[in-house]
Amino acid sequence: MFEVMNLLKKNGLQGDLFTRTVHEKNVEYEGGVFKGYRVEETTGYGLRVIRQDGKIGFYASNCPMEGEKLFEKALEMSEFGEGALFEIPSYPSILEWKNFVDPRVENIDVRDMVELAEYIVSRIREEYPEVLVNLEITAGKEERSLYNHHEEKLNFARTFFQVAVVVNHTAEDDILEIYAERSWGNRDVDVEDLLQELKRKIDYSKKLCTIQSGKYPIIFTPQGALVLLYPLFYGLNGKNIVFGRSLLGDKFGKVIFSSLFSLLEVSHEPWTLGACPFDDEGVVTQKEKCIVEKGRLESGFFDLWSAARLQKTPCGNGFRTSYQDLPEPGFGTLRIKNGLRDRETLVEELEEGLIVDSVLGLGQSNIASGAFSCGVQLGFYVKGGEIQGRVKNVMINGNVYHALQNIKELSRDDRWVYGKMRLPYILVEPIEIEA
């Protein structure tokens, strides 16, 4: 298959061949009982070609294919392809990176996974016999490789280990679901910390509270902060900027958010699930890239295609959802700069407001405009500096671009969400609540 690069070279064309192979194991528990074990062993590749007239062709498959046939397929598509304003880069020949592969994850046995699952279930059931525990543990390894028409080659591999728990409590007229996860590139996932988080959430949820509709300060937990980030990612996406679907296209270099808000891309952060020395186009990622610096928009997510159209420098933000996709703007590992004081202090100083941990309907509003309108799935009412209990049937409405201007404080303590975003607790005021 790789002889296809030789064909490209001979015909004076550019191109890259991307392959992705995944080996994944997963243990699932439902209602505290072992349900099943799942293994995934999949692989696939996508060939991108750029003709001399700039037209892009692409063909993806997971079936072994003769180089010549693959070449023909991709070339057939290029007839209709978009004109590329960029070139497939030459890959760096010397790079001092390593794969993030933990043999403890790669060689994990089903028995180890079951043992951990049983431990988590029993710890929760010990303290809360009335709840049902649904749980998934996933361990695996992902390998990516790139070949280009210069016949250069890049490889990167990483392991991943994820624990996700849903605690369900059903009463006569109330169904409560609490979610928590920890994801990391090696086996050092802090299960005790996860259990602590669940315990806190279950305890705070015991009492049901009501809140009147109105405008309130809201503390978004690291998990809840996705409400604010999801529309922002849409706006930062270079392709959305090219197509005029983003409001941020003409905002670079301007202060548009609170000066407390700084967003960094830190894709060399070891063992995070976004860590990568290069993106899926072979562009080297940066150790630290400033996206928002003290409220000023510095950069966005640009793949080769959008960077060329917007005359930006590509810096490792071209990622592929699967081998079947062409690269799209995306990110590796992100971090929001934390604040100075603990989250407890933020809560203590809150006269009346809400803590939002998870929502329904993320991204179902008009995200291009930054709007969000979400049902609060797990949220806590705070009065007089104390958490009073859980709220139900409450919606939060607003606009992310306003909310990020109205950040009042970020906590000192932060944590990794999905293993690729390090986020603090974020206090925003005001946000509209409908109850």
Add this chain to the structure above:
Amino acid sequence: MREELQRLAKLPTRGEYLEIRLERKSFTFIRLQNGLLEKVRQGTEEGGYVRVFNPRTGWWFVTFSGWENLKERVEGALHSSSLLPRSDGGVVRGEPVHDTITVSVRDDFRFKLLKDKVDLLFYYAHILKETSPLLVSFTVEYKDEWREIYIANSDGSVISVEAPDISLKFVAVAKSGDTIEMYQNGVAEKGGFEVVQGQEELARGVAQRALDLLEAPPFEGGVCDVILDPVLAGVFIHEAFGHLSEADFLSRNERLQQMMVVGKEIASPILNVFDDGSVTGLRGSCKYDDEGMRTQRTYLIKDGFLVGRLHSRETAYLLRENPTGNARTVSYRFAPIVRMSNTAIEEGKTEREDLFRDVDHGLYAVEYIGGNTALELFTFSAAYGYRIEKGKRGEMVKDVVLSGNLFRTLKKIDAVASDFRWTQIGGCGKGAQVGLPTPTGSPHVRLREVLVGGRKHV
């Protein structure tokens, strides 16, 4: 291949349930954005899974690329499944089935040139663009896929299925001053290229509707009688009620089972709801589900009473009910789980016009933008609506939000019309499995005294 699968299906010797799925897919995806070719994707995919339920342990599932080394995979799965911890599950066994399901479409999209597909989309993009200068953005999206699937299991069944699917979608965004409005619609069928041809009227209609929305005033909300059109009524019953009928939702939760006990009076006595994977030709239909069980019509609500729910082999075992042929998967990468097929509100006896005649002051809510459900709570946005004054359809309105408690709302349905129709576009997501075709059907349905807009509860 059939012979090999038949041999493999006989390998379990210790009471295990074995299921093998092999799948081959070819696909095309094209998206035009503002007349620019934003995405073209074509490819092929081949893979499968082997799944074993070991009665002494639980499920072992392995998914893989390619169709090679099947015997080793089956033997490995049977052996490995015995090493798992103990579960409390089980599966209902069925009769052996040998069947070949082939589909013939009029104009097979696999043999169409990519150029023909791309040209057609540019033609539609031109129609959209020409409609009005107020249209600031327009998208034309095309997708086709053809799957060949083998399902074999230790019942002794070997089934092969051909499954084509083709869809076309138009999105128009209109802007005037500070007002920006979007409207989308499309077609989707288990058919050939003919499905996406001749859709000029649909394209013009989508552009026009986006423009109409610019002019329409927002609905001010309040308590009134509401008539749902068949699209919105169908989506409502799928999202707000259908998911609660999927038995895996409650198969290991006794308290939920008590809340959703069969025989409970749950809705107005004129309401009948069913799921039916055996309807000919719909996108959610197939003679067998992905566990090789015959699909059927399953009534979920009859005369207002909860009468049934949807099952896989496993949930049927856990709840001691009969399988309903509702185990479906989006691809070989996932195990089948309980899903709806084609879900609908059965037609009633009232003439459509009579639904309107009895409404003095109300709202006619049409089509669907989006919505959320959290167990018994739901929020849906209609694409647009019309006022109803003294039994007559009046001015067009927008920003129509219906929100409330499912069980209270089901009891407010006081009339069901006789103009039933299916809606095929759209897909359903559950967990990691997204984009499963799940058509919905309904006639016009009337709800009395509902609070609309302002996101208050019904």
